[in-house]
Amino acid sequence: MLQIKNLHANINGKEILKGLDLTVRPGEIHAIMGPNGAGKSTLASVLTGNQAFEVTKGEVTFYGKNLLELSPENRSHEGIFLSFQYPVEIPGVSMVNFMRSALNEHRKYKNLEPLSATDFLRTMREKKELVEMDNKLANRSVNEGFSGGEKKRNEIFQMAMLDPRLSILDETDSGLDIDALRIVANGVNKLKRPDNASIVITHYQRLLDYIVPDFVHVLYNGRIVKSGGKELAYELEERGYDWIKKEVEEAP
Amino acid sequence: MENENLIDGTNSKSPSFGGVGESPYIDLYKSHHESIKKHSTVVMNHIRDDAFALFEELHFPTVALENYKYTDLKAALSIDYGLNINRIPIPVNPYEVFTCDVPGIQSYLYFVVNDAFYPVNDARNKTLPKGVIIGSLNQIAENHPELVKQYFGKLSTTKKDGLIAFNGAFAQDGFFMFVPKNVVLDKPVQLVNIMRSDVDSMANSHNLIIFEEGAKAQLLVCDHTVDDVRFLSNRVTEVFVGENATYEHYKLENTHTKTTNLSTLLIDQQRSSTVLANIITLHNGQTRNTIEIDIDGENCETNLCGMVIADKNQQVDNFTSIIHNKPNCHSTELFKYVLDDMSKGGFTGKLYVAKNAQKTAAFQTNRNILLSKTAKMRTKPQLEIYADDVKCSHGATIGSLDETAKFYMQSRGISEKEARLLLMFAFTNDVIENIRIEALKDRIKILVEKRLRGELSKCEGCVICQ
Ligand SMILES: Nc1ncnc2c1ncn2[C@@H]1O[C@H](COP(=O)(O)OP(=O)(O)O)[C@@H](O)[C@H]1O
Ligand SMILES: [Mg+2]
Numbered sequence: 001m002l003q004i005k006n007l008h009a010n011i012n013g014k015e016i017l018k019g020l021d022l023t024v025r026p027g028e029i030h031a032i033m034g035p036n037g038a039g040k041s042t043l044a045s046v047l048t049g050n051q052a053f054e055v056t057k058g059e060v061t062f063y064g065k066n067l068l069e070l071s072p073e074n075r076s077h078e079g080i081f082l083s084f085q086y087p088v089e090i091p092g093v094s095m096v097n098f099m100r101s102a103l104n105e106h107r108k109y110k111n112l113e114p115l116s117a118t119d120f121l122r123t124m125r126e127k128k129e130l131v132e133m134d135n136k137l138a139n140r141s142v143n144e145g146f147s148g149g150e151k152k153r154n155e156i157f158q159m160a161m162l163d164p165r166l167s168i169l170d171e172t173d174s175g176l177d178i179d180a181l182r183i184v185a186n187g188v189n190k191l192k193r194p195d196n197a198s199i200v201i202t203h204y205q206r207l208l209d210y211i212v213p214d215f216v217h218v219l220y221n222g223r224i225v226k227s228g229g230k231e232l233a234y235e236l237e238e239r240g241y242d243w244i245k246k247e248v249e250e251a252p
Numbered sequence: 253m254e255n256e257n258l259i260d261g262t263n264s265k266s267p268s269f270g271g272v273g274e275s276p277y278i279d280l281y282k283s284h285h286e287s288i289k290k291h292s293t294v295v296m297n298h299i300r301d302d303a304f305a306l307f308e309e310l311h312f313p314t315v316a317l318e319n320y321k322y323t324d325l326k327a328a329l330s331i332d333y334g335l336n337i338n339r340i341p342i343p344v345n346p347y348e349v350f351t352c353d354v355p356g357i358q359s360y361l362y363f364v365v366n367d368a369f370y371p372v373n374d375a376r377n378k379t380l381p382k383g384v385i386i387g388s389l390n391q392i393a394e395n396h397p398e399l400v401k402q403y404f405g406k407l408s409t410t411k412k413d414g415l416i417a418f419n420g421a422f423a424q425d426g427f428f429m430f431v432p433k434n435v436v437l438d439k440p441v442q443l444v445n446i447m448r449s450d451v452d453s454m455a456n457s458h459n460l461i462i463f464e465e466g467a468k469a470q471l472l473v474c475d476h477t478v479d480d481v482r483f484l485s486n487r488v489t490e491v492f493v494g495e496n497a498t499y500e501h502y503k504l505e506n507t508h509t510k511t512t513n514l515s516t517l518l519i520d521q522q523r524s525s526t527v528l529a530n531i532i533t534l535h536n537g538q539t540r541n542t543i544e545i546d547i548d549g550e551n552c553e554t555n556l557c558g559m560v561i562a563d564k565n566q567q568v569d570n571f572t573s574i575i576h577n578k579p580n581c582h583s584t585e586l587f588k589y590v591l592d593d594m595s596k597g598g599f600t601g602k603l604y605v606a607k608n609a610q611k612t613a614a615f616q617t618n619r620n621i622l623l624s625k626t627a628k629m630r631t632k633p634q635l636e637i638y639a640d641d642v643k644c645s646h647g648a649t650i651g652s653l654d655e656t657a658k659f660y661m662q663s664r665g666i667s668e669k670e671a672r673l674l675l676m677f678a679f680t681n682d683v684i685e686n687i688r689i690e691a692l693k694d695r696i697k698i699l700v701e702k703r704l705r706g707e708l709s710k711c712e713g714c715v716i717c718q
Contacts (some may be wrong), residue, residue: 073662092680
């Protein structure tokens with residue numbers, strides 16, 4: 001579904017992604033690990049169309065379409081979803097209005113009528129239960145005054161509402177206690193289907209006990225420098241990243 | 253060119269020479285002050301010559317004055333407006349022309365057409381609680397001269413302001429409202445200022461609002477233009493809020509781009525009183541609101557807020573002043589502007605805390621969003637604090653829409669246009685939340701959204717009474 005070839009991207013003139021390749025097929029879960037500052041969030045931003053980043057080289061296709069040509073909203077309509085590392089607070093925009101607008105624009109893209117008020121509220125209720133989200137949160141402004149854990153849960157709630165084909169979870173586990181981690185992972189697992197896929201960005205192996213990846217990639221210095229099965233995650237947990245850095249530096 | 257018949261069919265007077273500032277009006281007053289007085293009332297006439305003398309001294313304000321540096325009236329005052337000095341009735345029946353349709357708003361409804369109170373004939377107004385007096389200032393000053401004399405001009409004549417002085421010289425009528433001790437009005441009172449004329453015209457009106465001890469009511473003022481001519485209105489409203497009284501003032505401007513709207517709101521608060529004023533400009537030409545609240549008793553609550561949505565060449569200047577003369581009072585002020593195209597905004601937040609006004613808590617915020625590079629906002633906090641045991645703060649920001657929030661919304665599939673709209677709407681939300689008339693709040697939400705979508709690009713009539 002997703003094909004990334006030789007992707008280069010800058011921010012403020014500084015090159016962060018330096019020739020990244022990755023292929024994701026339906027039904028797969030890919031974990032991307034790597035030290036801080038490696039470019040993991042940058043990859044997520046580029047895939048979702050954040051204007052702050054400039055793609056200088058390479059291509060990205062999603063179901064054959066050139067993803068880089070699409071606006072952020074159209075990428076969402078096509079089925080890409082990002083659970084933000086730092087979800088944004090939007091005072092004054094209620095969760096209900098926010099989700100209603102999002103859902104209806106998705107439906108419009110598919111030439112469907114807007115959801116009726118009752119259907120919409122029913123969907124909200126169902127998906128809230130999936131992530132055990134407090135009813136009160138849904139009545140508040142988007143992420144405003146939410147705790148770290150509540151924000152992450154809210155991301156997965158939105159993911160459930162929008163039913164994406166490819167979800168990118170950027171450090172969704174960071175700042176979560178074990179209970180919250182379980183709830184979030186549970187939500188993700190329940191949403192997993194043979195026709196959708198996930199990219200799970202993390203730098204702890206912990207999350208991968210709950211969301212079991214098919215592939216583990218190490219992103220370092222703007223490129224994927226090593227790929228393997230889930231056992232690679234354990235190895236990284238045990239040995240850290242230094243040996244990888246060394247391998248990269250010693251490579252010709 | 254003396255023009256005796258300027259307003260079609262009304263035999264009204266015009267300032268003799270097409271307006272170039274004050275001189276035509278000074279001439280007009282000198283030659284016509286007898287008729288001005290003849291068609292007004294003793295109480296108003298009592299201050300008239302002094303007000304005129306003050307105007308002769310001050311003239312119309314110019315940008316050279318500190319308090320008017322964001323309001324340039326030169327262009328507006330170069331127009332030859334007609335004045336209806338001889339009080340010829342304007343051929344319009346507002347009760348027929350305007351049907352109020354805020355779903356659920358049940359109000360006591362009154363009209364001021366140009367500068368004159370329109371005779372009441374609304375059956376709903378007959379259910380006002382006993383002792384409440386609402387009507388024409390001119391007329392009520394005749395029927396209750398003692399009551400009116402006690403208050404009229406007490407706030408306005410102390411001000412050294414050219415527009416207020418001009419109003420004192422030329423205003424002949426206005427809206428009057430008296431709520432006696434401990435009377436609570438069950439419904440809001442609504443005053444619709446209608447500008448109706450076939451030629452460019454000016455209206456000066458003076459409103460007087462008196463709340464006795466423990467009285468409680470809401471007033472909604474709508475400014476409304478009907479005809480496609482140039483209007484200048486210069487209105488002064490004096491409000492006396494007695495001990496323990498609660499006064500809510502909502503002002504909603506939705507006028508056309510040829511309107512110059514000059515409005516002065518002077519409020520005096522006595523002990524333990526509560527005032528909420530919410531000043532909303534949805535659509536206009538050029539607007540200057542002067543809002544001065546004097547807190548003259550302990551334990552008062554003051555909440556002054558407002559918002560502006562402007563585009564094209566619209567201009568809005570809110571000059572506000574809150575004066576804490578007594579201890580233990582609490583004031584909050586919040587103004588928000590959304591400016592697009594070539595529009596210009598001005599905000600002054602004057603906050604004065606007198607030496608003995610200890611334990612004052614006063615918070616002021618002005619936030620502004622510029623949607624275009626050519627829109628301009630100028631903001632000035634002006635704090636003078638002479639007491640030492642106070643909590644005061646102020647903050648002003650001028651920025652654009654939050655790009656991070658916009659991207660977050662787009663990443664959920666919300667189009668850029670819709671995301672901008674939701675953010676702008678959110679930005680104004682806390683001002684709207686400060687409306688305590690539910691039907692009005694709901695209505696304004698819809699109107700603001702329409703306005704932000706660009707669907708309210710011309711005056712649709714008074715937004716309340718379409
Ligand atoms: N807005 C920005 N401006 C400048 N540099 C940035 C910005 N965002 C990220 N970077 C830089 O890009 C690099 C990669 O960051 P990021 O993708 O967030 O790393 P990761 O998610 O792997 O920790 C870092 O060196 C970071 O400092
Ligand atoms: Mg990151």
